[in-house]
Amino acid sequence: MTAPDVTVPDAFSATLDAVATAGLGSSHVFITGGTGFVGQAIVERLLSSHPQTTISLLIRTKGSTSAEDRLRNLLRKPVFGPWRERVGEAEVERAISERLRVIQGDLGNVPALPADLDVVIHSASTVSFDPPIDQAFETNLGGAIALYTALAESGGDPHVVHVSTAYVGGLRKGIVPEGRLKHDVDWRAELAAARDARVRVEMASRQPETLRTFMSDARAVHGKEGPQSVATVAESKRVEWVRERLVDYGRSRAQSLGWTDVYTLTKSFAERAAEELWHAAGHRLSVVRPAIIESALRHPYPGWIDGFKVADPLVLAYARGNLAQFPALPDTVLDVIPVDYVVNVILAVAANPPAAEPEYYHVSSGARNPLPIHRMFTNMNEFFTANPLPHESDGHIEVPYWTFPGSRKVDRVLHRQEVWNGRLETALERLPSTERTRAHVKKALKRRDDLENLRTFVELYRAYVQTEIIFDDRNTRALHEALPVELRDDIGFDVTAIDWETYLQKVHFPAITAMTRAFALRPAASERVAKALPQRSDVLAVFDFEGTVVDSNIVEQYLWVRSAGFRKAAWPSEVASLLASLPGYLKAEHRDRGEFIRAFLRRYSGMPVQRLRKVVAGGYRETLLRHTMPAAVARIEQHRAAGHRTVLVTGSIGILASPLASLFDDVVAGSMHERDGILTGYLAQPPLVDEARAAWLRRYAETHNMDLSKSYGYGDSHADLVWLQLLGNPTAINPDTNLSREALRRRWSIHNWKRGPRGAVALPRFSKGSGE
Numbered sequence: 001m002t003a004p005d006v007t008v009p010d011a012f013s014a015t016l017d018a019v020a021t022a023g024l025g026s027s028h029v030f031i032t033g034g035t036g037f038v039g040q041a042i043v044e045r046l047l048s049s050h051p052q053t054t055i056s057l058l059i060r061t062k063g064s065t066s067a068e069d070r071l072r073n074l075l076r077k078p079v080f081g082p083w084r085e086r087v088g089e090a091e092v093e094r095a096i097s098e099r100l101r102v103i104q105g106d107l108g109n110v111p112a113l114p115a116d117l118d119v120v121i122h123s124a125s126t127v128s129f130d131p132p133i134d135q136a137f138e139t140n141l142g143g144a145i146a147l148y149t150a151l152a153e154s155g156g157d158p159h160v161v162h163v164s165t166a167y168v169g170g171l172r173k174g175i176v177p178e179g180r181l182k183h184d185v186d187w188r189a190e191l192a193a194a195r196d197a198r199v200r201v202e203m204a205s206r207q208p209e210t211l212r213t214f215m216s217d218a219r220a221v222h223g224k225e226g227p228q229s230v231a232t233v234a235e236s237k238r239v240e241w242v243r244e245r246l247v248d249y250g251r252s253r254a255q256s257l258g259w260t261d262v263y264t265l266t267k268s269f270a271e272r273a274a275e276e277l278w279h280a281a282g283h284r285l286s287v288v289r290p291a292i293i294e295s296a297l298r299h300p301y302p303g304w305i306d307g308f309k310v311a312d313p314l315v316l317a318y319a320r321g322n323l324a325q326f327p328a329l330p331d332t333v334l335d336v337i338p339v340d341y342v343v344n345v346i347l348a349v350a351a352n353p354p355a356a357e358p359e360y361y362h363v364s365s366g367a368r369n370p371l372p373i374h375r376m377f378t379n380m381n382e383f384f385t386a387n388p389l390p391h392e393s394d395g396h397i398e399v400p401y402w403t404f405p406g407s408r409k410v411d412r413v414l415h416r417q418e419v420w421n422g423r424l425e426t427a428l429e430r431l432p433s434t435e436r437t438r439a440h441v442k443k444a445l446k447r448r449d450d451l452e453n454l455r456t457f458v459e460l461y462r463a464y465v466q467t468e469i470i471f472d473d474r475n476t477r478a479l480h481e482a483l484p485v486e487l488r489d490d491i492g493f494d495v496t497a498i499d500w501e502t503y504l505q506k507v508h509f510p511a512i513t514a515m516t517r518a519f520a521l522r523p524a525a526s527e528r529v530a531k532a533l534p535q536r537s538d539v540l541a542v543f544d545f546e547g548t549v550v551d552s553n554i555v556e557q558y559l560w561v562r563s564a565g566f567r568k569a570a571w572p573s574e575v576a577s578l579l580a581s582l583p584g585y586l587k588a589e590h591r592d593r594g595e596f597i598r599a600f601l602r603r604y605s606g607m608p609v610q611r612l613r614k615v616v617a618g619g620y621r622e623t624l625l626r627h628t629m630p631a632a633v634a635r636i637e638q639h640r641a642a643g644h645r646t647v648l649v650t651g652s653i654g655i656l657a658s659p660l661a662s663l664f665d666d667v668v669a670g671s672m673h674e675r676d677g678i679l680t681g682y683l684a685q686p687p688l689v690d691e692a693r694a695a696w697l698r699r700y701a702e703t704h705n706m707d708l709s710k711s712y713g714y715g716d717s718h719a720d721l722v723w724l725q726l727l728g729n730p731t732a733i734n735p736d737t738n739l740s741r742e743a744l745r746r747r748w749s750i751h752n753w754k755r756g757p758r759g760a761v762a763l764p765r766f767s768k769g770s771g772e
Contacts, residue, residue: 023050023351024046024050024052024053024118024119024347024350024351025052025053026052026053026054027050027053027054027118027119027350028053028054028056028114028116028117028118028119029046029053029054029055029056029117029118029119029120029121029350030055030056030057030058030103030113030114030117030119030120030121030158031043031055031056031057031058031120031121031123032058032107032120032121032122032123032124032143032147033122033123033124033125033163034057034058034059034074034123035057035059035070035074036123036124036127037293037305037306037307037309037339038123038163038290038293038339038342038343038346039123039124040074040077040079040080040306041079041296041300041304041339041340041342041343042121042123042343042346042347043055043057043074044079044080044083044300045299045340045343045344045347046347047080047083047095047099048082048083048086048300049490049491050347053099054099054101055099055100055101056100056101056102056103056114056117057071057100057101057102057103058103058105058106058107058110058124059071059102059103059104059105060104060105060106061104066104067102067103067104068102071096071100071102072096075092075096077306078304078306079300079304079306080300081300081301082300082301083300107124107139107142107143107144107146107147108138108142108143108146109146110146110147110149110150111150112150112153112154113150113151113153113154113156114154114156115154115155115156116156117151117154117156117158118158118159119158119159119160119161119350120147120151120158120159120160120161121161121163121346121350122144122147122160122161122162122163122274123163123346124139124143125139125140125143125163125267125270126139126140126263126266128263129261129262129263129460130247130250130251130261130262130263130459130460131247131250131262131263132198132243132246132247132249132250133194133197133246133247133249133250133253133262134194134195134197134198134246135246136194136250136262136263136265136266137190137191137194137195137262137266137269138194138195139266140263140266140267140269140270141187141191141266141269141270141273142191143270144162144270144273144274145273145277148160148273148274148277148278149277151278151283152277152278152281157283157284158283158284159283159284159285159286159350159353160274160278160283160284160285160286161286161287161288161346161349161350162270162271162274162285162286162287162288163288163290163346164267164268164270164271164287164288164289165263165264165267165289165290165291166289166290166291166335166362166363166364166471167260167264167267167291167464167469168181168264168267168268168271168289169181169268169469170183170257170258170259170260170264170265170268171255171258171259171260171463172258172469173467173468173469174468174469174470175367175470175471175472176362176469176470176471176472177472178289178360178361178362178471178472178473178474178475178476179360180275180358180360181268181271181272183257183258183268185257185269187269187272187273190253190269191269194250194253197246197249198242198246201242201245201246201249202242204245205238205241205242205245206238210238210241211234211238214234214235214237214238214241215230215231215234217234217237218230218231218233218234218237219234221233221738222718223591223592224591224592224593224690224717224718224719224738225690225691225718225719225721225722226690226691226692226694226722227691228691229690229691229721229722250262250265253265260463260464261463271287274287274358275358279357279358284353284354285354285358286349286350286353286354286358286359286360286361287358287359287360287361288342288345288346288349288361288363289360289361289362289363289364289471290337290342290345290363290364291335291336291337291362291363291364291365291366291471292309292310292311292334292335292336292337292464293309293310293337293338293339293342294309294310294311294312294336294337294338294339294508295309295338295339295507295508295511295512296338296339296340296507297338297340297341297498297503297507298338298340299340299343299490300340302506302507303507303508303510303511304339304511305339305508305511305512305515307515308512308515311334311336312512313457314326314457314461315380315509315512316512316516317453317454317457318380318384318399318400319380319384319388319389319397319399319513319516320389320397321397321398321399321400322450322453322454323400323402323454323457324400325400325402325403325404325405325409325410325413326402326404326410326457326458326465327406327407327410327411327458327462327465327466328373328377328402328404328461328465328466329373329404329465329466329468330372330373330374330377330404331372331373331374332372332373332465332466332467332468333366333370333371333372333373333467333469333470334371334372334373334376334464334465335364335365335366335371335469335471336365336371337363337364337365337495338498338503341363341493341495342363344491344492344493345361345363345476345479345493347491348479348480348483348491348493349361349479352479359475360475361473361475361476361479362471362472362473362475362476363473363476363493364471364473364476364495365495365498366469366470366471367470367471367472367473368473368477368495368496369495369496369498369500370470371500373404373465374404375500376504377402379500379501379504379505379509380399380504380509381399381401381402382505383504383505383509384397384399384509385399387509387510387513389513389516407462407466410458411458414451414454414455414458417447417451418451418455421444421447421448421451422448424440424444425441425444425445425448428440428441428444428737429737429738431737433734433735433736433737433740435752437737438735438737438740438750441737441740441741441744442740442744445741445744445745473495476493480492480493480494533638533639533641533642533644534642534710535642535643536642536643536644536707536710537643537644537645538705538706538707538710539642539643539644539645539706539707539710539711539712540644540645540646540647540700540701540704540706540708540711540712540713540727541635541636541639541644541645541646541647541711541712541713541714542647542649542697542711542712542713542714542723542727543632543636543646543647543648543649543664543713543714544649544650544714544715544716544717544720544733545648545649545650545652545657545669546650546652546716547716547717547733547734548632548714548715548716548733548734548753549628549629549632549633549636549648549660549714550624550627550628550629550632550660551627551628551629551754551755552624552627554597554600554601554652554656555578555600556627557620557624557652557656558600558603558604559578560619560620560623560624561612561615561616561620561656564615564618564619564620578603584599592690593651593687593689593690593717593719594651594686594687594689594690594692597651597652597670597683597687597689598683598687601652601653601672601681601683602681602682603681604672604679604681605679605680605681606678606679606681607678607679608677608678608679609674609677609678609679610677612655612679613655616655616656616658616659620656620659621659624656624659624660625659626755627755628660628755629753629754629755630755631751631753631754632714632733632753633663633764635714636663636664637764639712640665644711644712645665645666645704645706646663646664646665646666647664647665647666647667647668647700648660648661648663648664648666648667648668648669649668649669649688649693649696650667650668650669650670650688651669651670651687651688651689651693652669652670652687653669653670653671653672653683654667654669654670654671655671656669657669662764663764668688668696668700669688670683670684670685670687670688671683671684671685672684689719690719690720690722690723691722693720693722693723694722694723694726697723697726698726707728708726708727708728709727709728710728710729711727711728711729712727712728712729712730712731713726713727713729713730713731714731714733715730715731715732715733715735715739716732716733716734716735716736716739717735717736717739718735718736718738718739718742720739721738721739721742724748725746729749730743730746730748730749731748731749731750731751732748732749732750732751733751733752733753734751734752734753735750
């Protein structure tokens with residue numbers, strides 16, 4: 001479908017007579033959103049092609065960085081590289097001192113504006129299609145209201161170029177004209193409702209029944225980490241619940257009013273605010289509506305882009321093999337426009353204010369040089385087949401071939417895959433943690449991430465890859481044709497001159513691929529090569545005991561003790577008793593590590609202390625050494641050689657770890673209460689696990705002047721997560737399923753340490769540690 005070739009209205013033609021110079025002369029131009037993608041390109045074009053202009057930028061402070069410093073940082077970005085190189089640093093400094101002015105503030109707090117502004121380019125907006133409803137309204141609509149209020153209060157009469165989006169027309173089919181939007185929605189009432197939405201959702205999130213759900217879900221997964229961890233996770237779930245509700249609120253409200261999403265809804269309301277608050281007050285207004293803005297075709301150089309834009313995440317997801325199919329209509333026009341075309345239109349419009357009524361300009365390609373989805377796919381497939389991204393393990397990624405099966409089929413397949421993968425993850429959590437299990441967990445986690453990304457893409461892009469909209473661009477075309485012929489190649493915007501195959505294959509895809517290669521080859525957490533340990537005296541190396549240094553647990557250790565101190569006749573009944581109690585122990589272990597330790601150590605009740613010491617010094621020691629992992633001993637030696645303070649920490653009793661005390665500078669463990677030389681079965685103090693261990697670690701580091709950000713930690717259990725995350729160099733050793741999942745997500749190192757095949761390890765001759 002193409003737009004009909006229509007005659008340009010006489011009234012509009014009359015406004016083009018002044019285009020002969022196509023310049024802004026000595027205008028004072030005020031820009032919002034100057035640090036954004038389009039804003040940067042506008043500032044660069046003004047500096048390089050409109051040398052007499054004065055440019056004021058609305059810039060807020062960011063942390064400790066002042067607005068002025070942010071301007072200097074902005075001018076160091078790649079978009080300004082060709083200009084800086086051409087004019088030299090002296091001219092750059094002159095521009096900063098004479099042409100560029102910083103107005104400190106933002107659209108949430110617009111300061112007093114100068115009265116001598118000639119042109120205002122309002123390009124600031126949210127960069128998300130699907131933000132929470134209050135954020136979208138506050139940024140896109142509230143910001144526009146604040147700007148036009150401040151302009152009115154300044155007493156000036158600048159020509160405002162309001163940068164919107166071509167998709168403000170909402171859900172519709174056919175040709176969309178360049179003109180005022182036709183709707184009678186009360187944007188003021190919608191703004192008030194959006195602002196009130198957060199209050200109502202926040203109140204709902206704090207209802208007892210809702211909070212109990214958050215707590216229950218958090219406790220089921222994070223109970224072993226401790227009560228504060230549970231509370232922290234529960235609160236994060238509440239915050240995420242609020243955000244999801246507000247996102248859904250925005251999406252649903254937009255669609256109920258006939259728009260694709262809250263982004264296009266609020267951009268359309270911002271246009272109406274500009275018309276009512278600025279034009280209706282007797283001022284000049286032009287509205288520029290770009291389609292999907294992507295990398296530059298020519299200026300400042302081919303392929304310039306600042307971060308991934310609207311279509312790029314979809315392209316890269318395809319390149320990574322994550323989009324086997326997609327619910328796009330093959331004949332839908334993907335209305336892409338290079339950013340330099342958008343900037344050229346904005347500045348041409350700025351130089352030619354309307355005589356009376358606002359004028360509207362579509363910066364789009366679909367009417368006269370359409371790029372249908374099937375053509376875009378062919379280009380993606382050809383490019384990433386010839387230039388595949390590297391695979392994280394080996395070789396390269398083979399991209400899929402789309403058959404465009406339709407939205408319903410894609411949704412059904414995606415739902416089945418989500419259900420299947422969820423069941424697989426649940427099953428893996430119940431299996432013993434082995435190297436093979438962890439490999440399956442890693443694959444399941446990656447599959448879940450891929451499915452979540454695909455779901456996000458499907459929901460986010462559905463309206464844009466199934467649309468039947470064509471944007472008429474007669475006004476923009478006439479503006480281009482009115483430019484001097486000799487200037488059109490430089491500052492023009494004839495979309496028919498774009499060769500899509502050349503642009504995509506030679507300019508755009510290489511540009512976004514270059515950005516992604518910086519992290520495409522990062523090794524997985526489990527594949528990182530260990531760096532040499534730095535020589536430092538203010539560094540800790542903290543090792544968990546069971547499952548990390550020794551290939552055993554407190555149940556096995558108890559059996560080793562009992563087997564050496566029991567009459568043979570009593571042994572079967574002890575084993576039977578242990579087996580009968582095992583389900584209860586497992587439930588306790590799942591709920592809380594400390595609860596399990598307390599319950600299990602009651603089995604030592606009645607044992608003479610001297611007998612326990614004798615057993616530990618005898619056969620128990622040899623058995624423990626056989627179960628000590630050589631890789632752990634080697635790592636401890638490396639830390640000690642580097643001058644690090646090595647510490648063994650266990651929630652069990654110290655006497656059971658005493659055979660390995662010589663490996664460490666400190667052994668921190670619990671002890672059991674005794675009466676008349678007999679163990680009572682009670683601990684002398686709470687076990688040092690989860691949050692208690694984290695609190696101990698903070699105090700220990702403070703007491704010994706240790707730097708936790710440079711320190712090392714080694715643990716195997718999800719209960720270790722809360723203290724491992726305090727350290728700058730955490731490592732998961734033979735992790736259980738939950739810790740493995742977290743370590744993979746956080747990109748921690750993961751190692752598989754095993755017991756040596758030839759009996760007991762030989763302990764290095766270190767000075768004696770502190771023992772129990």
